Amino acid sequence: MDWLTKFPAMDTDRLTALKKAIDLSFREFTRAYGDTFDTLLFPVQWFMFRVEQLLTTSPWPLVILAFAVIAWLASRDWKITGGVVLTLLLIGYFDMWEDTMKTIAMTVVATIMAIILGIPIGILMARSNRFQAVLNPILDVMQTMPSFVYLIPVVMLLGIGRVPGLIAVMVYAIPPIIRLTNLGIRLVDKDVLEAADAFGSSNWQRLKNVQMPLALPTIMAGVNQTIMMALAMVVVASMIGVQGLGLPVLKAIANQYFTLGIFNGLAIVGIAIIFDRTSQAYGKRLQKHLEVVHG
The missing domain is CATH 1.20.5 (Single alpha-helices involved in coiled-coils or other helix-helix interfaces)
Structure with missing residues (x-):
């Protein structure tokens, strides 16, 4: 040296x-x-509060029924639906219901934001090789950066609370949906695109009627990965005041409460399995449907 x-x-x-x-x-x-960023993010804060309030104040049988219906409509599988109901009943039995609902609210809102921002960026990447070349290194950095680092600029800019945590979770979770949207559109068969051009489709019609439907299974895989990364960030985001299952885990680490950490960690795993199985089943159903339509 x-x-x-x-x-x-x-x-x-x-x-x-x-x-x-x-x-x-x-x-x-x-x-x-x-202060300007706080004002701009007020609608996000309002939406986050409403989703969290809906999940935490609604009667628990109604919430479980709603999740069961969503799981059934997405998967059409009684095993997955039953697993969702059983997991939520166990979470309630072990007195982790409110924290779980707050974590689900955070994950849902962060995923929605990531989809709203990530899919258009992925489409732009698919349409421009130059834009893809510029954005790929940025996405590489975002996916390899330690999750704790995301908290530093967010806390300095927005302070401590739910919205800063939500932004940190969203930024950490957005790369998969961008990458897989780009990949899905680029993998659409060129013969299909040529056929669309032959029928006089405009760029918008080709994107809306051909590329996006055929890319949907790949995009759904991106949504699945985004959800998993959002859940992985929940514990880290608890360091800046984000409520939910992450706070008890952080408390368990600080005070060496073994059962508190294990139970809340298992609750996070349970939520992850619910989202993972449901979104994967929906992606597979979508794939089969598209194969029938275009086959």
């Missing part, structure tokens, strides 16, 4: 000065525009 001593002290001083300048600039940016 002798080569390290060859760097002049001036370079170290410059690097330190650069770091301080970046930190100072970001602090000034947060002071100047923090």
Whole structure:
């Protein structure tokens, strides 16, 4: 490591000065525009609060029935539907219902935001090789960056609370939906696209009527991965005040409460299995339907 001593002290001083300048600039940016971001994110905060309120204040049999109906409509599988009901009953029996509903609300809202932002970005990537070349390194960084790092700029900009945690979860979870939307559209058979062009389809008609329907199974796989990453971020986001199952896990780590950590961790696993099995079953049904339509 002798080569390290060859760097002049001036370079170290410059690097330190650069770091301080970046930190100072970001602090000034947060002071100047923090309130603006709070105002812009008010609709997200309102939506998050409403979803959480709906899940936590509704009678638990009605909530379980709603989840069972959604699972059945998505999968048409009694085993998956029964698994959803059993998992939610066990969560309620072990007194983790309210925290679980808050975690589900956070996951659902973060996933919806990721879909709304991620699918258009994925479409743009599929339509432009140059845009894809620019965005791919950014997505690589986003997917390899430690999850704790996402909290730093969000907390500096928005403070501590549900909305900053929601933004951190959404940003952490959005890369899969972008990548798989791009991949799904690019994998559409060129012969099908040529046939659409031969019938005089515009770019919008080709995207809406041909590319998006055929890419839907791949996009659904992206949605599935986005949900899984959002759930993985829940415990980390609890460090900045996000309520839900992550807070008891954090408390268990700090105070060495074994059963508290294990039970809440298993509840997170249960939610992940519910979302995973339901979304995968829906993706498979969608794939079979498209094969029948286009086969």
